[in-house]
Amino acid sequence: QLHLVESGGGSMQTGGSLRLSCSASEYTFSGCYMGWFRQAPGKEREWVGTVYTSSNRTYYADSVKGRFTISQGNATNTAYLQMNSLQPEDTATYYCAAASVCSSYRGVIGYDVWGQGTQVTVSS
Numbered sequence: 001q002l003h004l005v006e007s008g009g010g011s012m013q014t015g016g017s018l019r020l021s022c023s024a025s026e027y028t029f030s031g032c033y034m035g036w037f038r039q040a041p042g043k044e045r046e047w048v049g050t051v052y053t054s055s056n057r058t059y060y061a062d063s064v065k066g067r068f069t070i071s072q073g074n075a076t077n078t079a080y081l082q083m084n085s086l087q088p089e090d091t092a093t094y095y096c097a098a099a100s101v102c103s104s105y106r107g108v109i110g111y112d113v114w115g116q117g118t119q120v121t122v123s124s
Contacts, residue, residue, distance in 0.1 A: 009118030022096030032102040038092035
């Protein structure tokens with residue numbers, strides 16, 4: 001069974017940058033897409049962005065467009081979330097997720113494997 005492990009979270013001041021990594025246990029992830037979500041305390045899990053594994057096409061939530069970038073590693077079993085110009089409202093636990101089949105990439109229901117999450121805290 002596929003497992004995902006996130007890393008790279010931490011604390012940062014406003015305007016700083018962080019890069020999160022998501023590694024899949026399979027050498028080559030053959031699913032449809034990988035995505036990033038985040039969840040702040042007391043809030044629902046929010047879609048951040050998605051990368052289609054075959055086309056490398058990316059999609060982003062309006063709240064992060066222009067600041068966050070999703071990419072895939074050369075080994076195609078790793079996805080990255082580069083976060084620039086971080087703001088306090090970006091504070092959340094960030095999750096990567098993978099979908100074995102193509103579905104609704106903006107929704108939690110569109111993914112069937114999830115990582116354990118990594119905390120990102122942005123202070124003003």
